[in-house]
């Protein structure tokens with residue numbers, strides 16, 4: 001597998017264009033299954049996960065065409081079964097369940113397993129489907145849902161760690177074609193959910209309240225084709241902002257939305273980073289000295305779990321003690337051991353990481369088996385003395401469009417090495 005060779009020590013400077021959001025485009029692609037008519041999605045990032053979702057839609061009978069950042073999908077006739085091997089490779093593909101139930105009243109999708117960041121159950125997704133009248137069975141590695149009629153209902157989607165993002169998306173996509181009204185309480189408020197609701201409304205759905213904790217969906221008989229432009233990726237944006245600060249540089253994010261980054265910007269300002277929004281984007285500049293901070297990951301608008309790893313790298317560089325508490329996923333610290341390998345001083349105590357910042361990092365071969373952990377290691381490599389080889393960058397390609405080219409454009413010394 002490919003790896004990324006990084007020669008550390010160069011401050012990042014310049015402007016980076018932020019791509020369309022991975023976690024918005026995946027459910028939006030799944031939503032195209034709700035209509036036999038043609039849908040056009042713009043600002044689609046070129047990512048391995050998007051390619052995987054294209055294959056899943058194609059395997060179900062949809063025609064999918066890509067022209068640059070524009071994806072045209074037509075799901076004239078579709079099967080109610082998603083390919084086992086394709087679905088189990090990407091957890092995000094569970095969001096085909098809701099549209100299939102909504103349109104066909106039945107679906108068979110492989111049960112997504114846990115992954116390196118946690119157990120990741122789908123009980124809340126299934127609770128929502130049952131509330132709408134579906135019968136749910138899990139057997140032989142599959143989840144099967146079916147219903148003669150789908151009827152709107154009140155659904156409470158709060159779980160152990162708060163609301164569920166893809167669970168909210170799934171229930172919303174099933175409910176748009178149900179009879180009557182569905183009210184989702186404790187809905188996820190993430191901008192990706194709002195973006196999906198916008199697309200569904202453009203298709204003729206009646207959804208109100210997305211972006212808040214109560215979403216009201218009034219079922220309609222059918223949906224039609226629509227066009228949509230995907231929001232910019234707030235996690236990619238935060239990653240480049242942190243990389244800029246960590247390397248003592250100055251980075252401007254072009255196309256990022258400041259209102260989606262409030263919690264991250266607030267923490268960076270607490271640390272002493274200067275953040276300025278302007279017509280050309282958002283610029284992040286390191287102050288003279290940075291202060292340690294404590295961070296707890298929370299559902300939106302709280303600090304995103306998807307930025308926790310990158311922030312950990314930054315905090316290892318700041319003298320003093322910082323504490324990061326991970327409240328969304330129970331095992332999302334796989335980057336910590338690799339940061340130790342680079343010379344960081346930190347310890348994990350239950351859901352918290354205690355970081356004694358200020359030790360110098362020095363390059364080494366590292367590997368992470370999840371996307372954001374890999375991003376954290378890239379940032380560490382950009383700062384570390386000497387050469388860092390980040391192995392298995394397959395994970396980065398799942399969620400960061402052209403990361404080597406973008407970092408190169410900001411002045412980093414990075415090269416991709418083809419692996420076996």
Ligand code: EPU
Nearest residue numbers: 023092120121122123124125159161163164165166328371
């Ligand atoms: N949960 C349950 N039951 C459920 C569903 C979730 O207990 O039925 C728990 C999870 O185990 C977790 C918490 O609820 O503790 C939140 O999980 P959520 O369902 O919100 O996560 P997700 O929808 O599966 C999406 C993103 C993740 C991101 C999380 C949280 C996509 C494709 N994935 O996952 O993105 O971390 O929301 O914001 O949208 C990433 O991009 O690197 C990534 C992992």
